[in-house]
Amino acid sequence: MEKDFERTIEALNEIFPLVDGFLSEHDIGDDDALAIRLAVEELFTNLVRHNSGGRDRISLALEKEEDRLIIRLTDFDVDEFDPSKIAIPKVKRPISERKVGGLGVYLVRKLFDELHYEYENRTLSVTATRDIGRKDVRHPAS
Amino acid sequence: MFDIRRAENGTVMLSGRLDASQAEKARGILATITESCAIDFTDLDYISSLGLGVLLEAQKRLNESGQGLTLTNLNDHLADLFRLAGFDILFEIQ
Numbered sequence: 221m222e223k224d225f226e227r228t229i230e231a232l233n234e235i236f237p238l239v240d241g242f243l244s245e246h247d248i249g250d251d252d253a254l255a256i257r258l259a260v261e262e263l264f265t266n267l268v269r270h271n272s273g274g275r276d277r278i279s280l281a282l283e284k285e286e287d288r289l290i291i292r293l294t295d296f297d298v299d300e301f302d303p304s305k306i307a308i309p310k311v312k313r314p315i316s317e318r319k320v321g322g323l324g325v326y327l328v329r330k331l332f333d334e335l336h337y338e339y340e341n342r343t344l345s346v347t348a349t350r351d352i353g354r355k356d357v358r359h360p361a362s
Numbered sequence: 363m364f365d366i367r368r369a370e371n372g373t374v375m376l377s378g379r380l381d382a383s384q385a386e387k388a389r390g391i392l393a394t395i396t397e398s399c400a401i402d403f404t405d406l407d408y409i410s411s412l413g414l415g416v417l418l419e420a421q422k423r424l425n426e427s428g429q430g431l432t433l434t435n436l437n438d439h440l441a442d443l444f445r446l447a448g449f450d451i452l453f454e455i456q
Contacts, residue, residue: 232383254408254439261410265382311448320419323447324411330446 224277227268232261235280246284252352255331256282256289259348262324263293267344271298287352295344303337303346366391369402373434377405380413388413392420397429400456404435414447421452432456 221242225231239260243253260280267278276296283290309322329335334349364384365377368391380388401417421431432454436444444450 229382232381236379236381250439254443257408258410258443261381265410265412309448311446312451313448315418315422315425315452318418318422318448318452320415320422321411323414327411327443327446 221283222279222281224279225264227271227274227276227278229265229268231268231278232264235260235264239282242282248284248289248352252289252350252354255350255354256291259291259328259332259350262328263291263346263348266303266324267293267295267298267301267346270301270303271295271344274298284352289350289352291346291348293346295346297342298344299342300339301344302339364388372399374399374401375405376401376403379408380406380416381408381410382412385412385416389416389419392416395420395424395431396427398424398432400432400434402434403437403440406436406440409440409443411447414444414449417449418452430454 221238223238225235236257239257243256248256264278264280274295274297279294281292283292303325306325307322309319309326310317311326328348332348332350333354334347336347338345363378364380364387366388367375369375374391374395417431424430430453433444434456436455441455444455449455
């Protein structure tokens with residue numbers, strides 16, 4: 221599945237039905253489905269927020285290769301944005317020390333096996349890969 | 363489709379999918395809460411980081427006055443996500 225979407229948060233209302241159709245078509249279960257929906261939203265909304273000056277639409281591709289699920293987002297004609305520089309939230313700290321926000325990329329890194337960013341010729345590509353059937357959502361690592 | 367409403371007993375009922383496009387709707391209702399109450403997740407299928415942030419924001423505000431939110435009836439998938447986010451030590455979860 222590959223399609224491009226308007227650079228708005230509201231585009232999620234168009235994205236989710238397509239993602240759901242892909243998950244159903246490939247008979248992907250609930251554990252993986254939650255992780256995939258979450259990663260699509262977090263990565264897409266990151267591009268919308270951090271490259272708000274961009275004018276082109278954002279491309280989303282979902283592929284299933286044997287037992288691997290690949291999410292690829294491509295953002296055109298944008299300034300470089302390196303999500304790896306986003307501060308890692310301190311999830312074991314008491315509430316007085318917790319900050320609101322910053323959880324999105326952290327959760328994607330926890331739920332996916334690989335997360336890569338590439339930037340070339342003002343084009344940013346984000347690729348997340350997950351082994352289908354991982355049980356980390358049900359039994360998350362500490 | 364996402365919905366949030368308060369039941370007669372004060373419990374906040376969530377349903378559908380709380381994604382980034384619905385976070386402001388949730389924030390608006392949670393901002394009206396001034397005393398401890400339960401949030402029922404029975405009919406909530408999905409939540410993303412922005413939704414989690416809205417809950418954390420409300421909990422921080424309520425804790426300052428000795429109040430707090432109790433999260434109830436999370437399905438296994440959401441409960442695991444909350445644990446990954448460290449919310450199991452920030453909220454009472456039933």
